[in-house]
Amino acid sequence: MCGIAGIMYKTPGGGDTGKDLIDMLDGCQHRGPDSTGFALYGAGHDGELLLRFMIVTDDGGTASIDAIRKILGDYNCEILDEETEGGNYRVRVRFTGDLQKFAYALEHGATVISIGSSLEIIKDIGGAHDVDDVYHVARHTGTHGLGHVRLATESDVKPEAAHPFWATGFSDVAIVHNGQITNYWKMRRRLERKGFEFRTDNDSELIAVYLAEKMSHGVALKDALRDSIDDLDGTFSFLVSTKDEIGYAKDRLAVKPMVLYETDDMIAVASEEVSLNRLFPGKALNTMEPAPGTYNTWSRSTYPNNQ
Amino acid sequence: MVTIDLSKQSITEANELIRQCGERGEDVEVLNPDARHHIGVGLTQGIKVRVRGSAGYFCAGLTDGPHFEIDSNVGWGLADNMYQGSVVVGGNAGAIAGVAIRGAEVVVKGNVGSRAGQVMKAGTLCCAGNANFMAGYMMYGGRIIILGNSGEKVGEDMAAGEIFVGGDVQSLGSDASQVAPTAEDLKGIKEFLDKYGLKFNGTFKKIVNAGTKLRYKNPEPPRRNIPFFTFSGTTDYWNEKVQEDIYVKSQMGRYRIRGYGAARPLPHLTDIAFKRDLSQAGRDPDLLKRIKMRTTLGDKHGAKPLDLSMPVMIAPMSFGALSRSAKLALAIASRMSGIAENTGEGGMMDQQRAEADQLIFQCLAGRLGWNVHDMQRANGLEIYISQGAKPGLGGQLMAKKVTKELAAIRGIPEGIDLRSPSRHPDVLGADDLVIKVEEFREATGHRIPVSIKLGAGRVRDDIKIALKDTFDYVELDGLQGSTGAAGAEVLEHVGIPTLAAIQEALDALDEIGAAGQLPIVLMGGIKDGVDAAKALALGASAVAVGTSAIIAGGCIACMQCHIGNCVVGIATQDPEHEKRYNTPIEAVHIHHFLEAMRWQLAAITDGLGYSDVKQLSRDDLVATTPEAAKITGLPYAPEYRDPNLQLKAS
Numbered sequence: 011m012c013g014i015a016g017i018m019y020k021t022p023g024g025g026d027t028g029k030d031l032i033d034m035l036d037g038c039q040h041r042g043p044d045s046t047g048f049a050l051y052g053a054g055h056d057g058e059l060l061l062r063f064m065i066v067t068d069d070g071g072t073a074s075i076d077a078i079r080k081i082l083g084d085y086n087c088e089i090l091d092e093e094t095e096g097g098n099y100r101v102r103v104r105f106t107g108d109l110q111k112f113a114y115a116l117e118h119g120a121t122v123i124s125i126g127s128s129l130e131i132i133k134d135i136g137g138a139h140d141v142d143d144v145y146h147v148a149r150h151t152g153t154h155g156l157g158h159v160r161l162a163t164e165s166d167v168k169p170e171a172a173h174p175f176w177a178t179g180f181s182d183v184a185i186v187h188n189g190q191i192t193n194y195w196k197m198r199r200r201l202e203r204k205g206f207e208f209r210t211d212n213d214s215e216l217i218a219v220y221l222a223e224k225m226s227h228g229v230a231l232k233d234a235l236r237d238s239i240d241d242l243d244g245t246f247s248f249l250v251s252t253k254d255e256i257g258y259a260k261d262r263l264a265v266k267p268m269v270l271y272e273t274d275d276m277i278a279v280a281s282e283e284v285s286l287n288r289l290f291p292g293k294a295l296n297t298m299e300p301a302p303g304t305y306n307t308w309s310r311s312t313y314p315n316n317q
Numbered sequence: 318m319v320t321i322d323l324s325k326q327s328i329t330e331a332n333e334l335i336r337q338c339g340e341r342g343e344d345v346e347v348l349n350p351d352a353r354h355h356i357g358v359g360l361t362q363g364i365k366v367r368v369r370g371s372a373g374y375f376c377a378g379l380t381d382g383p384h385f386e387i388d389s390n391v392g393w394g395l396a397d398n399m400y401q402g403s404v405v406v407g408g409n410a411g412a413i414a415g416v417a418i419r420g421a422e423v424v425v426k427g428n429v430g431s432r433a434g435q436v437m438k439a440g441t442l443c444c445a446g447n448a449n450f451m452a453g454y455m456m457y458g459g460r461i462i463i464l465g466n467s468g469e470k471v472g473e474d475m476a477a478g479e480i481f482v483g484g485d486v487q488s489l490g491s492d493a494s495q496v497a498p499t500a501e502d503l504k505g506i507k508e509f510l511d512k513y514g515l516k517f518n519g520t521f522k523k524i525v526n527a528g529t530k531l532r533y534k535n536p537e538p539p540r541r542n543i544p545f546f547t548f549s550g551t552t553d554y555w556n557e558k559v560q561e562d563i564y565v566k567s568q569m570g571r572y573r574i575r576g577y578g579a580a581r582p583l584p585h586l587t588d589i590a591f592k593r594d595l596s597q598a599g600r601d602p603d604l605l606k607r608i609k610m611r612t613t614l615g616d617k618h619g620a621k622p623l624d625l626s627m628p629v630m631i632a633p634m635s636f637g638a639l640s641r642s643a644k645l646a647l648a649i650a651s652r653m654s655g656i657a658e659n660t661g662e663g664g665m666m667d668q669q670r671a672e673a674d675q676l677i678f679q680c681l682a683g684r685l686g687w688n689v690h691d692m693q694r695a696n697g698l699e700i701y702i703s704q705g706a707k708p709g710l711g712g713q714l715m716a717k718k719v720t721k722e723l724a725a726i727r728g729i730p731e732g733i734d735l736r737s738p739s740r741h742p743d744v745l746g747a748d749d750l751v752i753k754v755e756e757f758r759e760a761t762g763h764r765i766p767v768s769i770k771l772g773a774g775r776v777r778d779d780i781k782i783a784l785k786d787t788f789d790y791v792e793l794d795g796l797q798g799s800t801g802a803a804g805a806e807v808l809e810h811v812g813i814p815t816l817a818a819i820q821e822a823l824d825a826l827d828e829i830g831a832a833g834q835l836p837i838v839l840m841g842g843i844k845d846g847v848d849a850a851k852a853l854a855l856g857a858s859a860v861a862v863g864t865s866a867i868i869a870g871g872c873i874a875c876m877q878c879h880i881g882n883c884v885v886g887i888a889t890q891d892p893e894h895e896k897r898y899n900t901p902i903e904a905v906h907i908h909h910f911l912e913a914m915r916w917q918l919a920a921i922t923d924g925l926g927y928s929d930v931k932q933l934s935r936d937d938l939v940a941t942t943p944e945a946a947k948i949t950g951l952p953y954a955p956e957y958r959d960p961n962l963q964l965k966a967s
Contacts, residue, residue, distance in 0.1 A: 013748060040752065263450075264451075282373065283373060287352040292351065295371065
C-alpha cells in the first residue's frame with residue numbers, strides 16, 4: 011500500500027536529493043496519499059551525530075526539547091547546533107560511546123525519527139509537497155536518499171508510522187518498503203530475544219532492524235539482502251540505504267513493482283516508471299525491472315572521483 | 318493524424334480526444350507520455366495510436382479493435398482485457414502483460430515482467446526477449462510465444478491454451494507439461510513472427526495443461542440432501558445434518574462443496590429490535606405515498622448515480638451459478654420494482670441488459686465475460702474482491718454447469734470444474750487497486766459509478782482502503798450470504814457475521830473521521846423489509862437481497878446448486894431443468910416480494926414517526942441478546958425479545 015523511490019548520484023558532491031525525491035514521490039502519490047517521507051544523506055563528520063525527533067508542539071516544544079536535552083546531557087553530548095522545524099527538533103551533537111545504548115535511552119524518553127552522522131529522515135502526514143512546505147525538503151542536497159508514500163489503515167494517521175524507518179540503534183540505516191512481511195512476529199521475537207527493541211508494529215521497521223543487526227556483525231549489505239529473501243516471508247519490494255550504499259531486495263513472488271534506471275551519473279529506483287520519468291521529462295528511459303527473488307547494492311565508494 | 322501532447326493535457330482529456338478520433342477514424346500520435354498510466358484505455362475503434370516514448374499501467378487496456386505502437390516501455394497490465402486489435406511495444410513490459418486478452422495480438426520486443434498472459438482467453442502474446450515468473454498463469458486459452466527464456470513456473474495452473482518457448486524452459490508450473498510442437502503450430506508461429514517482423518531461428522518447446530487438476534476426482538454420492546433450512550449445531554449436537562456430513566465425507570474422502578450459506582445459528586439482525594411497538598404500524602393505505610424511500614448511490618466522484626425507488630438492490634449472482642431464465646426473472650423484477658440488478662461474475666446478457674433498467678456489471682479476478690462494451694452500457698461497475706460466504710477465495714463452478722454456451726461467454730474450456738482465481742491479476746494491494754479504479758473510470762469517461770464488493774473478513778482495514786481508493790460505494794457481504802458453490806467448511810467458518818461486518822465498517826469510518834462519507838450496501842442474510850430497516854438504522858445506506866430473491870423466485874433449497882441439477886431450473890445450466898422455470902411468473906413473484914419489503918420499510922419508518930427511511934437511526938434500536946449487544950454496542954434489552962421465542966426457549 012505504498013510507493014517507494016531511491017536515488018544515488020555517482021558524481022562528486024552528489025545532487026539535489028530533496029528536489030529529485032519530491033518529484034519522484036509526487037509522480038506516484040496515487041499509491042499512498044496519507045503520508046510521505048524522505049531519508050536524505052549528506053556529508054557527515056566523524057564523531058558527530060545528527061538527531062531528529064518528533065516533538066509535542068503545544069508549548070512550543072519546550073517540554074519535549076528539555077527532555078531530549080537532559081538525555082543528551084546524561085550521555086555527555088556536546089550540542090553543536092539545534093533548530094525546530096514543523097513538528098521536529100533537529101540537533102547536531104558530538105558523541106562518542108555505545109550508540110545502541112544511547113539510542114535506546116533517547117527512544118525511551120523521546121520520539122526519535124533518525125540518528126546518523128549523515129542521515130536525516132523527514133516524514134509527516136500529507137503529500138510530498140505538503141511535507142516539503144513544512145520541512146523544506148527541496149533544500150537538501152546530498153549523495154543519496156530514499157523516499158516513500160503511504161496509504162494508512164490505522165485509526166489515526168501518525169507521522170511515526172510513516173516511512174522511511176530508521177534501524178533503531180544503528181546509525182545511518184534507513185529503509186522504505188512496499189509489501190507485507192507475513193512472518194513478522196516470528197522474526198520480531200527472534201530479534202527481541204537478542205535485545206533489540208521495536209517502536210512500532212510496522213513490518214518495515216522489522217526489515218530495517220533485521221538488516222542492521224546483520225551488518226553489525228560485519229555482514230556486507232549485499233549479503234544481508236540475499237539472506238533477507240530467504241528469511242522474510244510475504245510480499246516485498248524494499249530499498250535500504252546506509253552511509254554510502256543503497257540496495258534493494260525483491261520477494262520471489264514478484265508481487266510488488268520496482269523499476270530501475272541507471273546512467274553514468276546516477277542510479278534511480280522507483281515503484282513505477284512514471285516516477286523515474288519525472289526526472290527526465292519527455293525522454294523514453296532504458297529502464298529494467300529486477301527479477302523476482304533478486305537483490306543488489308550500489309556503493310558511492312565504487313565510483314571514482316566522488317570522495 | 319491527430320497529435321496529443323501529454324505534457325500539456327491530462328490523461329482524461331487525452332483519452333476523451335482519442336475516443337473522438339476513434340469515432341472519426343483518425344489516427345493518433347501521443348507525445349511526451351512519460352510513462353503515464355491508462356493511455357488509450359476504453360478505445361473501441363480500429364484506429365492507430367502511436368505512443369512516442371514509454372507508457373505506464375494499463376496501456377491499451379479495456380479496448381477492442383485499435384492498433385497501438387509504443388516506442389519504448391510499458392508498465393503493468395499492457396492490453397488488459399483487449400479483444401480485437403494489436404499492440405506492439407518496442408521496449409520492455411512490466412508485470413501481467415497481455416492480462417485477460419481475448420483475441421488481441423500483443424508483441425513485446427524486449428522482456429515481459431511476471432505473470433504475463435494471466436487469465437488470457439484468446440489471441441497471441443509474443444515476447445521477443447525473456448519472460449519472467451509464472452508466464453501463462455491461470456490462462457484459459459490463446460497462445461503465448463516466448464523467444465527467449467520462459468522464467469520460473471511457466472504455465473502455472475493453466476487450464477488451456479499453448480505456450481511456446483524458444484529459449485530455456487526454466488521450470489514448469491503446477492499442472493503444466495511439455496510436449497513437442499506440431500508442424501501446424503510451427504507454421505502458425507512463423508506466420509505470426511513474419512507479420513510482426515520478428516526473426517527467430519531456434520526451436521520451440523510447447524507447454525500445455527497436464528490435465529491433473531481440471532476436475533475434482535471424487536463426485537459427491539447421489540442422495541437426497543437435507544434442505545438448507547435445517548440448521549446444524551443447534552440444540553441437538555449429533556443431528557441428521559451432522560450425520561449426513563460425516564457420511565458424505567466418508568464416501569468422497571475430501572471436503573464437500575455445496576450451495577447456500579452458513580447453516581448454523583449466528584448473531585444476526587433478528588437479535589436486534591426496534592424500541593417502539595410497531596404492531597399498529599402500516600395501517601395507512603396511503604403509506605407508500607407519504608414515506609420517502611428513493612435512494613441514489615454512486616455520485617460521490619461525479620458519476621451518474623443509481624436511482625433506486627427504495628434502498629434495496631438485487632445482490633450479485635452470476636449467469637453460470639444461475640440459469641439464464643433465473644437471471645432474466647431477477648432483471649425483470651428489478652425493473653418492476655425500480656431497483657438495480659447486478660450481473661455477478663460471468664458477463665452480461667443482452668436480454669438482461671434490456672430487461673433491467675439499472676444494471677451493475679461486476680468484474681471478478683478471472684475476467685470471465687468482462688469486456689469494455691458491456692462496461693460502457695452498464696449503470697454501475699463493481700470490482701469484486703470477495704463475498705461473505707467465502708471471503709478470500711475464488712468461486713467454484715462445477716463441470717456440469719460449464720456448458721458450451723457458458724464456456725463461450727466466459728472464454729474458458731467447456732466441462733472443467735472451474736475454480737476462478739481468488740486474486741485479481743492487477744490488484745495485489747491498495748496501491749494497485751487505486752490504479753485499477755482509475756482505469757475503469759477512464760474507460761467509461763468517468764460517467765459510471767464504481768463500487769467494490771467486499772466479503773466480510775478484515776473489514777476494518779478493507780473499508781478504509783475502499784474509501785481511500787475512491788470507490789463510490791461499498792457492497793459489504795456478511796457470513797450469512799449464500800453462494801452457488803463453496804467448500805462447506807468455508808461457508809460455515811471463514812467469514813464474519815453480517816451484523817459484525819456492518820458495525821466494523823461503521824467504526825472504521827468513524828475512526829478516521831469519515832463517518833457518512835462512504836455509502837455501504839449491506840447484504841448477507843437480509844430476508845425481509847424488517848431486516849432491511851434494521852440495517853438502515855444501524856447505518857447502511859441500502860441493502861441487497863440474493864437468497865431471499867431467489868426463494869421468492871421459486872427456490873426450494875434442494876441443495877443441488879453446485880451440481881447443477883436444480884429441480885426448479887434456477888441453479889442449473891441443464892436445458893431440461895431450465896424448462897421448468899417460468900420466467901415471467903417468477904419475475905412477478907420476485908417483484909411481489911420486493912414490494913412487500915417496500916411496504917415493511919415504509920411501515921416501520923412511519924411507525925417510528927419518520928417520513929423518510931434516511932431518518933432511521935441507531936437510537937431506534939436495542940439488542941435482544943448479549944452477543945448482538947456486544948457486537949453492535951446497542952443497549953442490551955432482553956425484554957424486547959419476541960415473546961413467542963422466549964416461550965420456546967423456556
